[in-house]
Amino acid sequence: MPDTPNGPRPSEFPEAAPHNAASSASPPVLSIVIVNWNTADLLDACLASIYRYTAGIYFEIIVFDNASADHSREVLGKYPEVSAIFHPENIGFAAGNNRAAECARGEFLLLLNPDTEIRDNIFPEIIAYLKESPYRVLGPRLLLPDGSVQMTSGNFPGLWRMLVQNIYSFLKMLRLSALIPFLALLSRVPAGQFSGMGRWWDPEQVHPVDWVSGACMLLRRDDFMTVGRFDEDFTLYAEEFELCYRLAKAGKTAVYYGRVAALHHSAASTRQFRERSHILRTQAMLRFYEKFRPGAEVLVYRLVVIVANVLGAIWHQLLALPAAGENRETHLRYARTYWQVAQIYSGWIRPVKLPG
Incomplete structure (x- = not known):
């Protein structure tokens, strides 16, 4: 594939309208699936960016709303071309994508987070690459609001x-x-340049990887459906690990495509310690190990995580002793979170559930 995108850039035809398949009887090339939960303004920006930049490709957009309590319904009313599914309760990211994919008609499926924005006409290029390459799953480069490259692929x-x-x-x-x-x-390795195998590479090029982020994942719809879709036991975090693992076992490997980029307003960009997020992420990784790894490896993994989190809890408890005010409360939150992860991995308490 060439280093430059295929076809004209969006600046060459700024008024071009995308070919949307929502009201057409013929199937689209691309089905864009977005699962939304209380992110109305981000969803608005995401949809606007797709319609602003995408041209030369026949596509549909399906938004699955997980019982949002904000003004998401009003935002979706601005886009009559979008197929919106309003679910009465929050069934999670994995299940939402699965339900929406059942309604998709495109040859290719793009799983897209509502907190992403398209900044160029990237879809024709990545679809063309996936058609011509041996890979079956593709993830583009994702940029955080500060311009840094987010770690969105690995082993x-x-x-x-x-x-x-x-x-x-x-x-x-x-x-x-x-x-x-x-x-x-x-x-000191910049985010996105360490693959997890000790290899450093240019984040603006193409590299084979084991998994790509579900924030912006392109694959064939048939592949997604035949491998069993997302495992709905993975309600949040590690669901893309698990899906890409099953795809790889079926010979359908992944590629990081850094020649094009999208913006990702990720919660990680705040660099804040999010207690619930940390617990859910480590909980999901335990589920992944238990599903695919041998029992001895799972036992060692449990023990290492328990020890690491107990030590972390003790350390922050000690740091809280001389501290005061907000600084003291921050250390206590860290300590409680690490201790809860250790308890989950030991089996002493039940796993944390998603809100909503």
């Missing part, structure tokens, strides 16, 4: 990688990560 979780990550995280928490040069080196 499947493994015991060795998990050990290194937990050791590094603990040493970093103690401000001792510089004691081990290799781990300190990892801390």
Whole structure:
């Protein structure tokens, strides 16, 4: 494939209207599926960006709304071409995508988060690449609002990688990560340039990977349906790991396509410690290990995570003792969160459920 996008750029025909298939009897090339929950303004910006930049491709948009309590319904009313599905309760990201995919008619399926924005006419290029390449799943480069590249692809979780990550995280928490040069080196690698296998690469090029982010994932609809769609036990986080793992087992591998980019207003861009997010993420990774890894590896994984989180809880409890005010409460929140993760991994308490 060429390094430059196929066809004219959107600036060459700014008034061009996209070919939307919502009201047509013939099937579209692309079905864009968006699962929304209380992100009305972000959804509005996402939809507007698709219609502003996309041209030269026949597509449909399906929005699955997970019982939003904000003005999402009013936003969707601005886009009569969009097929909207309003569910009476929040059934999660995985189930929402599955229900919407059942209604999709396109050859290709783009799973897109509502907090993303398209900044160029990227769809013709990535579809053409997927058609001509041996890969079956594609994830483009995603940029955070500050312009940095988000880590949106990598390798499947493994015991060795998990050990290194937990050791590094603990040493970093103690401000001792510089004691081990290799781990300190990892801390200076820009996001998106470390693949998880010790390989550094240019985030603006194309690289084979094990998984790509569900925030913007392109694949054939038939592949998505035949491998069993998203596992709905993964209500949030790691669902793309699990899907890409099953696809890879079926010979349908993934590729990171860095030649085009989209904007992602990810919660990660705030760099804030989100307690519930941390718990749900580690909980999902445990579910992944239990589903695909041998029992001995799962046991070691549990033990390492328990030890790491107990030590983290103790450390922040100690830091809270001399602290005061907001700083003290922050350390106590860290301690409670780490302790809850350790309890979940030990089986002492039930897993955390999604809100809504």
